[in-house]
Structure formats: C-alpha cells, structure tokens
Amino acid sequence: MSRRSSIPVTIVSGFLGAGKTTLLNRILTSDHGLRMAVMVNDFGAINIDSQLIVSQTQTMVSLANGCICCTVESDLIEQLGRLLDDRQNRPEYIVIEASGVSNPSKIANTLRYPQFRDALSIDSILTVVDAEQFENLEGDMAQLAMEQLDVADIIVLNKVDRVSRGQIEALKARWLYPNARLLESQYGEVPLDLVLDVGRFSKVMSFKPVAAGPAPLVAGATQPDHGALFDTWSFSCDQPLSLKALRQMLADLPAKIYRAKGVCQIAEVPGKRCILHLVGSRSEIKPEDGWEGRAPHTQLIVIGKRGAIDAAALQVAFEACIA
Numbered sequence: 001m002s003r004r005s006s007i008p009v010t011i012v013s014g015f016l017g018a019g020k021t022t023l024l025n026r027i028l029t030s031d032h033g034l035r036m037a038v039m040v041n042d043f044g045a046i047n048i049d050s051q052l053i054v055s056q057t058q059t060m061v062s063l064a065n066g067c068i069c070c071t072v073e074s075d076l077i078e079q080l081g082r083l084l085d086d087r088q089n090r091p092e093y094i095v096i097e098a099s100g101v102s103n104p105s106k107i108a109n110t111l112r113y114p115q116f117r118d119a120l121s122i123d124s125i126l127t128v129v130d131a132e133q134f135e136n137l138e139g140d141m142a143q144l145a146m147e148q149l150d151v152a153d154i155i156v157l158n159k160v161d162r163v164s165r166g167q168i169e170a171l172k173a174r175w176l177y178p179n180a181r182l183l184e185s186q187y188g189e190v191p192l193d194l195v196l197d198v199g200r201f202s203k204v205m206s207f208k209p210v211a212a213g214p215a216p217l218v219a220g221a222t223q224p225d226h227g228a229l230f231d232t233w234s235f236s237c238d239q240p241l242s243l244k245a246l247r248q249m250l251a252d253l254p255a256k257i258y259r260a261k262g263v264c265q266i267a268e269v270p271g272k273r274c275i276l277h278l279v280g281s282r283s284e285i286k287p288e289d290g291w292e293g294r295a296p297h298t299q300l301i302v303i304g305k306r307g308a309i310d311a312a313a314l315q316v317a318f319e320a321c322i323a
C-alpha cells in the first residue's frame with residue numbers, strides 16, 4: 001500500500017451472527033503487513049466481541065453498550081480522534097466492525113464529519129451476509145439486514161457451506177446488487193487483496209435514502225435507535241456449566257431470541273475456554289485456548305427482538321445448566 005496522508009477505513013457490516021468477527025479474525029491473522037487498528041462495537045453491556053477477536057498485537061478499541069451508529073456515535077468520534085492524535089502509533093489502516101444491528105451508512109456519515117475528512121478515507125463498506133439465515137429474517141430484522149446490504153460496496157456471501165449451490169444462485173439473483181463486488185466465503189475466507197485497500201467506496205450508493213430520507217450529515221441529528229428494536233441480557237457465572245444441559249437449553253429458547261455469544265466454562269472440558277454461539281436456531285460450543293491465568297468463568301450475551309427477553313426466565317434457565 002502506498003504511503004498517504006489519509007488512513008483508509010473499511011467498515012465491516014452485516015446482520016447479527018453473519019460472520020463479521022470471523023472475517024475480521026481472518027484479516028487480523030493474515031500477513032497484511034500493516035499497522036492496523038480495529039474498532040469493535042459491542043451492542044450489549046459486557047465486552048464480548050473484544051474477547052472473541054484473536055489478535056493481541058494490533059490496536060483494538062471497543063465501543064461498548066449500544067449501537068455504533070446511534071447511541072455510541074460520540075464514543076466513535078472520540079476514539080477515532082484519539083487514534084489520529086497518537087503520532088507514534090498512528091494506524092496505517094482502520095477496520096471498524098459494526099454491531100449486527102448498525103446501519104453502516106451512518107458510520108460512513110460520521111467519518112465524513114469535517115474533523116475526519118482529510119485524515120480518513122472510507123475504502124469500502126463491506127457487508128457480510130449469512131447465506132443460510134438471510135431469507136429467514138422477518139420484519140424489522142429483515143429491514144435492517146436489507147439496509148446493510150443496500151449500501152454495500154463489497155458483499156461477502158458467507159456460510160456457503162450451509163446451503164446448496166441452487167440456494168446460493170437464487171439468493172444472488174434475488175438480493176445482491178450488480179454494483180457491489182460479490183465474494184462467496186466459508187468462515188470469512190476471502191482474498192485480502194479483494195477486500196482491503198480496494199478504493200471501492202461509492203458515495204452515491206452509500207448515501208442513498210435508507211428509510212425515511214437521506215441520512216443527515218451533522219452530528220447529533222435525530223436518527224432511529226437500532227438498539228430500541230432489540231433487547232439484550234447478559235449472564236455471568238463462576239461455576240462450570242453442563243454441556244448437555246446448555247445445548248438442550250439453547251435448543252429450547254424461543255425463536256425471537258436470535259443471537260447469543262460468549263465465553264463459557266464447561267464441566268466436560270476442564271481447563272479450556274469454550275466459545276458459545278447461537279445464530280437463529282443454530283448453536284455451537286467449541287473449546288478454544290486455555291484460561292491463561294484468568295479464573296475460569298462464563299460470560300454470555302443474549303440478543304432478541306424487543307420484548308422477547310424474559311430476564312427472570314433466562315436467569316433460571318441458564319442457572320439450571322450449572323453442573
């Protein structure tokens with residue numbers, strides 16, 4: 001990449017559980033040769049995404065407890081300012097992973113505020129699509145996923161291992177856009193030179209009306225709060241959980257609880273930190289590394305449609321999984 005004064009920024013977007021963090025981890029562990037800063041947006045009250053990002057060597061900024069394009073916009077502005085002011089470790093590239101409920105065009109708007117205009121250049125909005133779940137989304141969730149797709153310069157059609165070739169072709173024909181670069185992937189495996197420093201940001205596409213009108217270009221303007229469409233709940237526990245009980249409990253959760261993720265201490269896998277994901281009706285619990293000096297624990301976040309979360313019932317259900 002040639003040296004230049006403005007820092008390229010890739011905005012990684014995509015609905016809850018589409019595979020954004022998986023793709024980001026691919027990028028961070030690849031041989032990109034850049035001093036990279038990543039900004040991750042944790043929608044819930046606890047900092048899960050930053051625990052799921054693999055690399056410890058880059059600058060990582062966590063924008064927690066709200067939707068990056070609504071409630072934590074001021075945090076984004078402040079943290080970007082800090083990155084730019086750090087003359088010694090100024091990043092050569094910035095990747096912003098939006099939460100699954102964010103509208104990336106609003107983040108693009110923030111990057112065009114006067115204080116960033118010369119310092120940052122948006123390289124692309126990259127939207128990850130879950131090839132299996134995309135067409136199962138309904139109502140507000142479908143609307144949000146469509147908004148994320150509408151403004152994409154690059155579409156990564158992920159989880160193609162979960163669908164047939166016929167389903168992939170049908171999805172492409174129905175939903176994907178001719179102006180966007182389209183890449184199919186499994187576990188976010190995409191050629192880096194097709195996604196980083198590609199200069200594909202299309203201002204026309206990105207600022208077309210999303211819902212009720214063009215996105216405002218001034219800080220603090222009234223915007224719908226995407227967080228208001230979803231509720232989150234978190235669970236923390238120091239005792240190990242039973243794998244069998246946890247799997248069964250996840251399978252029994254109501255369909256409106258769309259996403260859960262986090263770190264777990266599992267009785268059947270002592271000494272290993274396990275990562276739990278629920279996306280739609282699919283769940284997985286996988287052992288990863290050891291606890292590396294930290295006390296074993298469980299810390300999970302659950303995200304559902306507004307009104308779908310019964311905190312007391314969830315507390316009872318998760319506590320019943322203690323081994």
Ligand SMILES: Nc1nc2c(ncn2[C@@H]2O[C@H](COP(=O)(O)OP(=O)(O)OP(=O)(O)O)[C@@H](O)[C@H]2O)c(=O)[nH]1
Nearest residue numbers: 015016017018019020021022100158159186187277
């Ligand atoms: N089968 C399959 N699973 C995948 C693929 N990519 C990601 N996953 C799984 O999908 C789940 C969600 O992946 P994440 O990368 O955490 O998704 P995300 O978009 O960052 O999720 P949020 O930040 O919560 O919106 C995890 O269990 C991943 O292992 C894929 O290509 N195929």
